[in-house]
Amino acid sequence: MSERPVYETALGASSRETITLLGHDLARDVMGTVGFGELAYWLATQRRPTPGQTRLFEAVLAALADHGFTPTAIVTRLTYLSAPDSVQGALAAGLLGGGSRFLGVTEDCGRFLHAALVRAAADGPLPAGDDDAGWDALARAAVTAEHDARRRIPGLGHHVHKDGDPRTPRLQHIAAEEDLVGPHLALFTAIGRVAPEVLGKTLPLNGAGTCGAVLADLGLPLELLRGFALLARTAGLIGQLAEELRHPVANDVFLAVDLNNRSVAPDPLPEQQL
Amino acid sequence: MSERPVYETALGASSRETITLLGHDLARDVMGTVGFGELAYWLATQRRPTPGQTRLFEAVLAALADHGFTPTAIVTRLTYLSAPDSVQGALAAGLLGGGSRFLGVTEDCGRFLHAALVRAAADGPLPAGDDDAGWDALARAAVTAEHDARRRIPGLGHHVHKDGDPRTPRLQHIAAEEDLVGPHLALFTAIGRVAPEVLGKTLPLNGAGTCGAVLADLGLPLELLRGFALLARTAGLIGQLAEELRHPVANDVFLAVDLNNRSVAPDPLPEQQL
Amino acid sequence: MSERPVYETALGASSRETITLLGHDLARDVMGTVGFGELAYWLATQRRPTPGQTRLFEAVLAALADHGFTPTAIVTRLTYLSAPDSVQGALAAGLLGGGSRFLGVTEDCGRFLHAALVRAAADGPLPAGDDDAGWDALARAAVTAEHDARRRIPGLGHHVHKDGDPRTPRLQHIAAEEDLVGPHLALFTAIGRVAPEVLGKTLPLNGAGTCGAVLADLGLPLELLRGFALLARTAGLIGQLAEELRHPVANDVFLAVDLNNRSVAPDPLPEQQL
Amino acid sequence: MSERPVYETALGASSRETITLLGHDLARDVMGTVGFGELAYWLATQRRPTPGQTRLFEAVLAALADHGFTPTAIVTRLTYLSAPDSVQGALAAGLLGGGSRFLGVTEDCGRFLHAALVRAAADGPLPAGDDDAGWDALARAAVTAEHDARRRIPGLGHHVHKDGDPRTPRLQHIAAEEDLVGPHLALFTAIGRVAPEVLGKTLPLNGAGTCGAVLADLGLPLELLRGFALLARTAGLIGQLAEELRHPVANDVFLAVDLNNRSVAPDPLPEQQL
Known part of the structure; x- marks a missing residue:
């Protein structure tokens, strides 16, 4: 045996x-x-963690906790409407939206920066913290490589905050105050500086991406960066449920869809898709 | 329109x-x-919240964050083993175990105490905070009613900490330090005092139940008390995943079940179950 | 060891x-x-199962598979919008709405009928299958008891099909064709006959409730009746995702909420909720 | 407006x-x-679908419905143990394991074959259905390309059925009976023939992969192939819950882990992971 x-x-x-x-x-x-x-x-x-690491980490969680009526918030409210006996189900359903598109930027950005740093570190020492020119050179190489491969740079651009995401300078400021600007944030900040010249247009460094850079600098596991966005969002979704209990909107959301649906004829898929 | x-x-x-x-x-x-x-x-x-409320609330979250290899922890690790592409799925699966049995005591206890207090308040003013005799009388009535109805009192008893759950006196102490002992915790503490005489045996006030009393005293929504246990557990499950990444056990758990299964003959349900 | x-x-x-x-x-x-x-x-x-049992069971699954833009369907589409990398997450999120309100009627009705039958069987033999008067007497007692206790009768009434849910007579017909009308469906049908006189208003027997009666008669586990609604709905949700892939609506649903939100002042919960 | x-x-x-x-x-x-x-x-x-398409599709669902104590089955049972009030939560938790590793082979294989066929079709007409030499040439190219890129071929190999997965010839047989062998299955079958010479070892075509080939030939949406594995598994998980209700094992699984855990010292992650 x-x-x-x-x-x-x-x-x-x-x-x-x-x-x-x-x-x-x-x-x-x-x-x-x-x-x-x-x-x-x-x-x-x-x-x-040290007090400074804790403060910076909690600033990231605050940045990610709630963004209003996102798909995850709507999903949690609709699931609670449909199954009010199961708070755990409503929260879990909301978290399941935390994938590649809405909550994934944080992780994607952290991983992207880390991969670029690992490649750079293989070629020699990374720039010193205050060597802006050194970081700009790394950033230029990284942005150019993505641009040439027609890939988007994670963390760059925001559909609402087109002139700048207010969370970004705040996180940069707190990281500096706590003496916790590491290579990921240094590189990300440099990407913000050099991207306009490479891409031909100015896109803001978004807050979700900055969170990824900060979390990576804090030494948190890269495979789980998305998990911290989900932890923050759990607090936000509890807030959404608490508000739904007192000022409900989920039934109105449901009815706005259900009352405006139109039945159309089926659109058959072909038998052979080649 | x-x-x-x-x-x-x-x-x-x-x-x-x-x-x-x-x-x-x-x-x-x-x-x-x-x-x-x-x-x-x-x-x-x-x-x-005030700083005292925050400290007490965070003590509750710490009490509930992780209890080792609970079903929720095992579920999160097994789901990650099976679908490592989806951290959100692994966390959501773990949270789905936060129902009536393993994480529900906190909510059940808070609701039980609240209902007893609402009934008592309908009959006259509640005892003053330091009126132990008054609280004991309320507690005796509440415990007797449950005992007569052959219902278990939520928050009473623990399968491991048979001589006392160390979280309970700690929460009572912090609540007292912060001057935040409210009626729910006062009643719950009194239940601990009177239960032996009513039930004929001594059962400890468990930590999960004490958390429910404290959360209710903090004015958090009763319908969502389970949600705070889930928030705490989200942090714990991220810890479980982080450990699984470096020191995996999920595959061993799976194999220990799979290699020790025995195929038996079907046991048909009868056609008619009346 | x-x-x-x-x-x-x-x-x-x-x-x-x-x-x-x-x-x-x-x-x-x-x-x-x-x-x-x-x-x-x-x-x-x-x-x-026999072929007749299979046919009746599949008729129930067809009845429950898809009801258009229900909360579960909207949730699955929104989750896929947000996390397109995880089909399992989108399906799971939709199923989590299968609780007490939207998909629970089937289970609630089956359990209600079963409890009434168990009580009746304790008093003597149940009526023969064609003894309408006998079933009506049982039904009258069951409906009156619920009415007196101010409880709603599961499976009675429909917010759209006010004059009758077309699935109900169809299931009754198929059950009769297959010689599979058992005590649950006999009692439920009798409830439809006697409810108007007891309640003073005519409410249709809804399809979801009829499904519960049929599933219970088929000898399926009462604790899992909701599970069969979820199985049927899994097929429906895959259909919803397949349609979303080709004719997407989820982003429009999200935007219709997000663009019509209005920020209001917080509404603080009181410190003390007694 | x-x-x-x-x-x-x-x-x-x-x-x-x-x-x-x-x-x-x-x-x-x-x-x-x-x-x-x-x-x-x-x-x-x-x-x-035609009757033949339905029969082949249902054979695939049967092949995928239940594989005993898989992680998904264990997860559903443990979640039900922990939260028996929520059948939907237990099923959803099980489905969340349906990701890249355990249930993903079906989708991965279907997509892999489809991509190879699209590439081949760009170069000229695909082989006729009975042109084994033509399919072998395509298969050789596809296997060689993966082998050279050090990637595993989805659907090839099985950790238990090392001499052949019995589902594979059965699906090939049913597809032939129904005259529904399409290019995906033809290519997959050819891969089984040519892989030994390219890889230098003989690996069986596994059943999950064959299911992916068949589903793709049936014209089902490639993006959702995993969804059909999940649909099949939903039926299996209901079976697992039904068995758990009558012959429970989840608590034994939990205790086998919990009673054999050993507390070890923390293993701190370094501050800087570069």
Whole structure:
């Protein structure tokens, strides 16, 4: 008979008398002492953040928590209308919209910057933090490569904030205040400077992309950057449900679609699609 | 033609130049200033919490964030194993376990206490905060009613922490430090005192139930108490995924089930179930 | 060391050479022979349905598959708009609306009828299939009890088909054709006859409720009646996605909400909700 | 004021008296007449399948419905254990595992074959159905290209059925019986013939991949091939829940993990990941 597997974890554990989390006594050392943003960071990295890292991380979460009637917010409200017995279902449904298009920019941008930095680091040391010309050169290469491949640069452009996303300078400012401008944000900021000359048009660095740069600089796992956008959004979706409970709109949204539908004839797919 | 509907919200809104959240300028007044727990509370109540309320709320979130290899954690890890392309799917799947059994105690306890308080308040003023005898009388009535109806009292008992859940005294202590012991927690604490004499056995007040009492005292929407457990758990599940990425166990869990299955003959349901 | 657990199942199993399902050779005896509705029934009951049972079951699935722009359909389309990389997420999000309000009538009605039958069977034999007077007496008692308790009778009434839901007589007809009218449908049909005199108004037996009566008569698990509505709806939601791919509406739905939102001042919840 | 949007659909629609689906009277022309597999196909393509197409499609659904204790099955059972109030949540959680790894082969294979056929068709007419040498030439080119790019060929190989997946010859046989072998299946079959010489080892054509070839030949939307695997799996997951209700294993699975966990020290991520 084969060995029975043992499952190791450094997260929550409990015995009859105690509960530990990340190797600390939960009740004595975590509750009442560790803020929720700090804890989320700690859980994701198994490394306790500094106050500055926590502040910057929480600024990112605030930037991503709620953007009004996004598809995710509408979905959560409609699902709650349809299944009010299951708050968990309404929240989960909203989070499922957190994919490539609406919440994915944060992750895409973080990964894009990281890949560019890894390539650059293979060729030699990265520029010093204040070497704008060095960062501009890297940025120019990265933007040109994407442009030549006819790919969009993640984090560049915003359909509403065409003259600048107010979250971007704020995050840059907080990162500088906390002495936490790392290579990802340095490169992203440089992309903002050089993109107009390469692309022939000026596009703002959007807030979601800046969040990705900041999260990557904070040493959070690149594979899960989207997860932090989802964590922030969970708080926002609870806010959406709380508002829906008192000032409902979901039924109006549903009726506005249902009362304006028009039945049309089927449009058959061909048998053979080649 | 009927009036076109307008959808009102006090949450996120944006114009070309600005983004507001809860009526405040997001970049200037929220990011870098408002912690994530504080923001979640604010979004849910549209009322900015005091520092004491924030500390107590974040202590609750810490208490609920991660309990090791719970079904929700296993589900998130297995879903990620099966569909690593969709972090949002893995998190959503884990949250869907946040129903009546594993994460529901918090909400059930808050609602139970609230209903008892509403009934008591209909008969006259509630006891003063330090009137232990008064609270004990209310608690005795509430526990006796449940016991007579052969219903379990939400928040009473724990399958591991049989001699006491360490989170309970910690939350009571923090609530007292912040001068935030309200009627829900006062009643719940009294239930802990009187339950042994009514039930004939001593059961601890568990931490999840205490969290429900505290959240209700904090004025958070009763219909969404489960939502705060889910918010806390989202941070925990991201921690589970981060650990799974580096020290995977999901495939071992899967194989431990799959390699130990035994095929048995079907057990047909009868045609007629009356 | 404790015994290693073994997990038993009568469903799918495989060895190096063969795959079995429900004790049959999947490739040889199931594929190409067993229709999908038949298989779904078989999997749920571990009992192979007769052709008549299959026909009636598939008529129920057809009745529930798609109702146009329901909240579930809108949710699936919006989630796909937001996260087109995850078809599973879009389908799952839509199914999460299958709770108490929109898809729950089927289950609620089946359970209500079953409870009434169990109570009646405790008092003596149920009426014969063609004993209309006997069924009417049972129905009158059941409707009166709900009416007196100010509860709504599941399956009674429809917000659009006020003069009768066309699915109801069709299901009654098919059940009769297949000689499969059981006690649940007999009671439900009798409820349609007696409800006007008890309630003082005429409400149609809706199709979703009739589906619940039929599914219960088919011997399907009462705890999972909602699951069959969800199975039917999965086919419908795939149809919604297929149409969305070719004739998209989700972005218009999103914009119709987003462009007509109005930012209002926060409405703070009181600190103390008693 | 802008034009109010109108949302068009060829799927479900209803008026006070009638319900239509795909342009047909639901009660009169669909219920009792159209099987569930046939309906699912019709909804996805807006084209009614022939009996042969329906049989082949339902054979695919049978092939994919349940594979025993897969991660999706375990997830559905664990979620139901944790939140038994929400059948929709348990099913949705299971479906969320239907991503790239466990249920994705069907879609990946269909897309891979289709891309190869589109490339080949750009160079000239595709081989006739019985021109094995012609298909082998195409297959050799496709396999060689993947092999040279060090990519795996979707649908090739199986971790259990190393000598051949019994579903594959069965699907090939049914497709031939119904005269429905199209270019995707012809190419996939040829890949099975030529792969050993190109790769230097013999790998079986697995059933999930064959399903993808067949679904593509049936003219179903390539973007949604995964959706049909999910539809089949929904029936399987209902079977899993029905079995769990009567012969539960989820709590044993949970305990087998929870009782064998070992708390280890945190493994901090570095601050800087470059």
